[in-house]
Amino acid sequence: MIGQIIGGSYGEIWIRQKSGERIELGDLLVADDILLQVFDLEYGSLMEKNDIARISGMQLEGYGDTHVHENELRNYILVKAKPLFNLRTRRIPKHLPSFFNILRRASSEDFKFLEKPENAIYLGKIRSGSKILDVPVYINGKDALTHHILIPATTGRGKSNLVKVILWNLIGKSYAGVLVLDAHNEYYSYKKNGKNYGLKYHPDAKSNVIYYSTNPPVGERALRVNIKNVKPWHLREIIEFSPAQEDALYLYYKEYGEYWIEAILASDMNEERNKIKGVKPETLASLQRKLKVALEIDINKNGEVYERGKIFSTREGERTIRDICDFLEDGKIVILDTSSLSQNLELLISEMIMSEIFSRYKSYKEEGKLDYKPVISVVIEEAPRVLGEGKSNIFGTIAREGRKFNIGIIAITQLSSMIPREILANLNTKIILGNEMSSERKAIIGSAAQDLSKDDKMIASLDRGEAIISSIFTKFAIPIQIDSFEELVDRERVDRKRRENLLLFE
C-alpha cells in the first residue's frame, strides 16, 4: 500500500501518499481494478498556513527545538492521478474507484492482457514513472505504418534512436518496405566508443537493407539519378515558376518527352534551335537559369548538358529511382544518405521516389493486387519542411490519402505546431518523447488519439527514451521506455555468439 484515495473527481483523483513512499510523476497505480496515472504532485497539510510559516521561521533562525508533533500525520504529499484503463473490463473506466480505496503500484502481472499483435513492431517496455516493468509493448506494424506515425520531441530526447529501434525490428519482415531519408547519415553505419553500430549490422541486413549515398563507401550504391527521370511536376515544390514558365515546361515535356530538360537548356531563340511556338525568349531564359541552379547542371558550347553537382547525372542513374521503388516493393529498407545534398535536392529525390510508389500502388489497388504488396512507409526528419502550412507535395498527399493505398509516413519533428492540425490529426500513432516547449506540447496533446489534457507536465518531464504512445490502435495512452539502439545491437551480437558456440558444442 502506498496511498489512499481522499477525494477529487473523475479526471483528477486525489491520493494521499503514505509517508516513506515516493510516488513520482507518471507512476502507474491500481485501485479497484482501475489503472491510474499520476499527473501532478502537491503538498498537503492539516496545519494552518501561519503555523507552518512560524515553525519554519523558528527552524531557520535557530529558535531551539521545533519538532512538529505527528509530522507524518499532519503533513503529506497530495498526488493527483487520472484513470487510464479498467484492467478487468479492458475498457476505458467509467466509474470512480471507491472512496478511501488503498492503492498499490501496478506490476507486470497487471498487463498480462496486452497481446502481441500480428506483424508486431516492438517499441519498448511499459514504464511507470521512471521505473521499467518487464512488459514488452508492441504495435501492429501494418496498421501503424499505413496510418502514419508522428515522433515529436525536443532535440536529443531519442527520436532517431527510436526510429532505429523500429527499423531494426522491421529488417527481414517482408510485410513492409521503408524509405529512410537520412539527412544526418546516422542510420546505416556509425561508430560509437570504437564499436560499429547501425542497421548494417543486423544479421539479415545483407539482403534487406539497401544503402545509397552520394559518397558511397566501397561496395555500396551511388545515389546518382539521371535527369531524364525528372518530370515537370516533380519540380513544383522546389522551384517557383510563373504561369508562363509552367506552361513552357509542359510544352517542352510534351514535345521532347524525357529529353525535355536538355531541350530547354539547349534551345536558343536566335537560332531557332528546339524552339517551341508560344514560349517567349525571356521565359525560356529564366527557365534555363532556374533549372541549371536547381538541378546543378549546365550546358557547354557544344550544346552538351553536363552535371555540376553530386546527384543529377546526364549519363548514369537511369534505373536508380526504379530500383529503389522495386526494393521497397520487395519489403526492404532503403536508406538514402542525403547528408551532402541541399534540402531542395533531398525533397526532389524523395518526391520522385514517392510519386512513383504512389502511382504504382494506385494501380495495384485498381487491379485488386494491393493486398499482395508490402505496405510502404517513408521516414522524414524535420517533417514540417514537407508537411507545413501551404505545402503541396507528395507527402501531404500521402498524409491525407496514403492510407487507402497502404502508404504511410513516419514523421519526425521538433515543431509539431508547424504542421497543420488536419494533418496532425491524420498521423494516427504518436510516439511522444520529452518536450520542453509548451506550445509544442499543446499541439501534440490537441491532436492525440486519447485525452492527454492532463499530461502536460508529464510530457515536459520525460527523460531520454521515455515516451507515451497515443494511437488509435492502443486502448489507452501507454507510457513506455524505449530501448537504447546500441544496447539492442550489442545484445544481438552476444546472442549470436552464444548460438554459434552452442552449434560448436553440438
Ligand SMILES: Nc1ncnc2c1ncn2[C@@H]1O[C@H](COP(=O)(O)OP(=O)(O)OP(=O)(O)O)[C@@H](O)[C@H]1O
Ligand atoms: N532509449 C534510449 N536509451 C538510451 N540512450 C538513448 C535512448 N534514446 C536516445 N539515447 C541517446 O541519446 C542521444 C540522443 O538521441 P537521438 O540522436 O536519438 O536524439 P534525437 O531526438 O534524434 O536528437 P536530434 O533532434 O538532435 O536529432 C544519443 O546519444 C542516443 O544514443
Ligand SMILES: [Mg+2]
Ligand atoms: Mg535525430
